[in-house]
Amino acid sequence: MVTQQKPKAVIVIFGATGDLAKRKLFPSIYRLFQNGKIGDDFAVVGTARRPWTNDVFRNNVEKSIESDTTTKEELDAFTSHFYYHPFDVTEPSSYQELDALLEKLEGNYQTDGNRIFYLAMAPEFFGVIADNLKEHGLKNSTGWTRLVIEKPFGHDLSSAKELNNEIRAAFDEEQIYRIDHYLGKEMVQNIEVIRFANGIFEHLWNNRFISNVQITSSESLGLEDRSRYYDHSGAIRDMVQNHMLQMVALLAMEPPIKLTTEEVRSEKIKVLRALRKMATDEVDTYFVRGQYGSGHMKGNDVSSYRDEAPELAKSNTETFVAGKIMIDNYRWAGVPFYIRTGKRMTEKSTKIVVEFNDIPMNLYYENKQEKHPNLLVINIQPDEGITLYLNAKKSGIGTHAQPIKLAYNNNGVNAINTPEAYEKLLFDCMVGDTTNFTHWNEVEQSWAFVDPILNAWDKKMPDFPNYPAGSMGPKEADKLLEKDGFLWWPITDN
Ligand code: BG6
Secondary structure (H helix, E strand, C coil): CCCCCCCCEEEEEECCCCHHHHHHHHHHHHHHHHCCCCCCCEEEEEEECCCCCHHHHHHHHHHHCCCCCCCHHHHHHHHCCEEEEECCCCCHHHHHHHHHHHHHHHHHHCCCCCEEEEECCCHHHHHHHHHHHHHCCCCCCCCCEEEEECCCCCCCHHHHHHHHHHHHCCCCHHHEEECCHHHHCHHHHHHHHHHHCCHHHHCCCCCCCEEEEEEEEECCCCCCCCHHHHCCCHHHHHHHHHHHHHHHHHHHCCCCCCCCHHHHHHHHHHHHHHECCCCHHHHHHHEEEECEECEEECCEEECCHHHCCHHHCCCCCCCEEEEEECECCCCCCCCCEEEEEECCECCCEEEEEEEECCCCCCCCCCCCCCCCCCEEEEEEECCCEEEEEEEEECCCCCCCEEEEEEEEECHHHHHHHCCCHHHHHHHHHHHCCCCCCCCHHHHHHHHHHHHHHHHHHHHCCCCCCCEECCECCCHHHHHHHHCCCCCCCCCCCC
16 A cells, blocks of 8 residues: 655745634644644744744644643644744845745754745735745745635736736746635535536436526625625625635536546636626626625624624625526526525525426426425535435325435534545645646636626615625525526525
C-alpha cells in the first residue's frame, strides 16, 4: 500500500484577528491536525494590524477551538505552531520581515518551502497584498506558493476583472484558490455523485423528464453585525453570484469525461456560459428582490432590516432574491431552474428539489386535480441526505394512491466525522487540488449573468420592505412559479 505523505506548509493568514479566522480557519486547522491529515510539519503565521504577541495570538486560537476531548497539553502542542506578525499591508518592511520569519519557520518545521497565503480580509487589499508578495520575493521560496482568496471577488463584472488582473499579475491561475465554501459542503459535493453514479437519475436528467428544479437557501438570521459589508452587497452578490450559481452548475453540467479538476471545471463553465442573459427590461420577468420588514420568529418580535442599524434606515439593499434561470443548451432548453435565498426567512435550510414531469393521466387519486409528481430532494443542510417522493397504493381495499417517500439521511451515517467545508477546502489547497475552488472563468461568467440584474435594479427604486421577517419572502417570489404552473415545494419535510 502506498501511504500518502502528509502535506507540509506554512499557512500565512492575512486578517488573523478577524471573525473568519476565529470561526472557521483555526478550528479547521485543528481538526486536520487532530485527525492526522497534517502532521507536525506545519506552522501558521497570523498577520493583522493589531500589535499582538505570539502568546495573545495563541490564546485566541485556543479559545476558538471548542473541544472537550482535548487536554491542555495537546492544545498547547497545537498552538505552539502559531506565530503572530503585526502587519501593514502597504508597508514594504512588513513583507520583508514576514519573509524572514517564514524562512526561519521553514527551517524549524521542515515545510519544504511550501507557502499558503490566505487572504481572509477586506477585498480592497487583495491586489495590494498579491502584488507585494511578488515584489518582495515571498513567492520565491524553495517549494510551492498558493494564494487563497475569500469572497467577494469583485462587486460586478468590471471590478472582478480588474481585481483578477491585479492578482494574475502576481500569481498564475493554478496558484489561485478562490473559495466558495458551498463547494466544500458534503452534500454539494454529493450532487455530482448522486447524478452520475445512478442510472435511474442520469438517464432522466434532462428536459424530457424534468419539469423544473428549485434551489432554496434560506436563512433565519438577520444581519448580525455585518451591516458594513452586507449593505453594499445584498443577497444577489452575497449568495447568488457564487453559491447559488455554483449549485446550478453542478446540477446542470454534463458528466465529466474524467474526475480531473480541468474536466469538472470545464463542464461547469459550459453551463455558466449557457445561462440565458437578460436584457435590462426583462429582469423583472425573471427576478424578484425583497427586503425584510419587522415580524415574528419563534415567538419573538424581530426588527426590520432598516431598523437593525442607524445607517440602514433608508437602505434599499435586497435581503432576498428569487429568480428563474434558463439554461439554453440541448439538455435543459425549456426547464426553469428557480432559486431563492434570503435573510430572516422561516428557517435555516438549503435544499434542492428536482421535479419530474407528471404522469399524463391521474388514475389513482380520488381528486383528479391533485398533483403528486415524483421529486428528488437533495438536502444540503441542516439535514444531509436525499429523499425521493413516489406514489404507492394505500393499504387496504381499493386502488387509491398516496404519496410516500424514500429517505436517506447522511447525518446518521458519519456526521461526527463529516469534515466541515473549510477543513476540506484547506486540505485540498494543501494537496494542490483546485477542483472545488472557482476558476476565474466561472467567476467571470457568473458576474456576466448577474450584472444585468444589478443594472436593472439600480435604475428602479424598490418598494421595500416587502416581506415580514419569519416568512418565505415576498408574494412575487411565489408568482414567479405560479405563472409557469408550478409552486415552491415546502422546505420542511412533512
Ligand atoms: C456567506 C454569506 O457566503 O454564506 C453569508 O456571506 C451567509 O451572508 C453564508 O450567511 C451562508 O452560508 P451557510 O454555510 O451558513 O449556508
